[in-house]
Amino acid sequence: MPVEEFVAGWISGALGLVLGYPFDTVKVRLQTQTTYRGIVDCMVKTYRHESLLGFFKGMSFPIASIAVVNSVLFGIYSNTLLALTATSHQERRAQPPSYTHIFIAGCTGGFLQAYFLAPFDLIKVRLQNQTEPRAKPGSPPPRYRGPVHCAASIFQEEGPRGLFRGAWALTLRDTPTMGIYFITYECLCHQSTPEGQNPSSATVLVAGGFAGITSWVTATPLDVIKSRMQMAGLNQRAHRGVLDCIVSSARQEGLGVFFRGLTINSARAFPVNAVTFLSYEYLLHLWQ
Numbered sequence: 443m444p445v446e447e448f449v450a451g452w453i454s455g456a457l458g459l460v461l462g463y464p465f466d467t468v469k470v471r472l473q474t475q476t477t478y479r480g481i482v483d484c485m486v487k488t489y490r491h492e493s494l495l496g497f498f499k500g501m502s503f504p505i506a507s508i509a510v511v512n513s514v515l516f517g518i519y520s521n522t523l524l525a526l527t528a529t530s531h532q533e534r535r536a537q538p539p540s541y542t543h544i545f546i547a548g549c550t551g552g553f554l555q556a557y558f559l560a561p562f563d564l565i566k567v568r569l570q571n572q573t574e575p576r577a578k579p580g581s582p583p584p585r586y587r588g589p590v591h592c593a594a595s596i597f598q599e600e601g602p603r604g605l606f607r608g609a610w611a612l613t614l615r616d617t618p619t620m621g622i623y624f625i626t627y628e629c630l631c632h633q634s635t636p637e638g639q640n641p642s643s644a645t646v647l648v649a650g651g652f653a654g655i656t657s658w659v660t661a662t663p664l665d666v667i668k669s670r671m672q673m674a675g676l677n678q679r680a681h682r683g684v685l686d687c688i689v690s691s692a693r694q695e696g697l698g699v700f701f702r703g704l705t706i707n708s709a710r711a712f713p714v715n716a717v718t719f720l721s722y723e724y725l726l727h728l729w730q
């Protein structure tokens with residue numbers, strides 16, 4: 443099993459993560475809290491109340507976890523294609539796999555990475571939703587003092603299964619949308635590259651950026667549900683399941699609730715995934 447894809451997936455994922463983290467914090471807050479009037483209001487309030495650091499809450503943990511998550515995604519994707527088409531990453535430019543194979547490989551990567559991602563994503567969402575400014579002497583401490591304290595508290599208060607709260611919604615979000623992600627990327631690269639050649643850096647940037655946008659646009663409804671299920675455990679207000687969360691969210695806030703965070707998700711998705719794919723392709727090219 444070639445390991446280069448796993449390592450390249452890790453490094454490229456970390457670069458994308460840092461670039462997109464402030465957008466991600468605003469998105470999570472808009473999806474789970476009702477105190478903000480929109481993106482700008484959320485940004486202004488976060489900055490005023492918590493300074494620039496507020497946008498980077500809980501980032502150290504995802505940086506560490508992206509090593510596992512993105513390398514599982516890209517590594518499984520590439521190795522599934524190898525199993526389906528018997529072609530390595532280098533050979534695929536000359537013998538492009540069918541879109542069906544790309545979709546199956548993307549869905550497989552998305553399905554498996556969801557279980558690695560679930561506990562890390564839960565901790566990230568809980569920390570991002572802590573709106574207290576950095577601890578000052580005399581002020582009450584935030585509920586979670588950091589990622590390790592957050593993981594330990596969830597484990598104690600909600601049991602080991604609590605760490606997988608929202609995992610089912612995450613799996614439903616990521617399985618088909620990762621298929622869409624890789625199909626969009628490969629299709630755009632294929633269309634703008636002469637037969638048998640490697641795509642240019644500009645093509646990779648644009649194709650990666652659009653792959654991010656299409657996958658996140660389709661992922662947003664279940665992303666909202668996933669974030670709400672992850673936060674619900676905190677308020678002792680657990681939903682009975684994904685369907686229950688969908689129905690109660692729609693009843694209380696209307697259908698528009700499923701598109702909360704769509705604009706910021708798309709704005710974040712372009713640069714993050716342009717950088718992710720560019721560094722992924724660059725690293726694989728360097729090592730071959």
Ligand SMILES: CN(C)C(=N)NCCC[C@H](N)C(=O)O
Nearest residue numbers: 458616619623657658661714
């Ligand atoms: C719709 N989904 C879940 C995705 N397209 N995920 C893959 C993109 C991963 C990248 N680190 C990002 O956060 O955008």
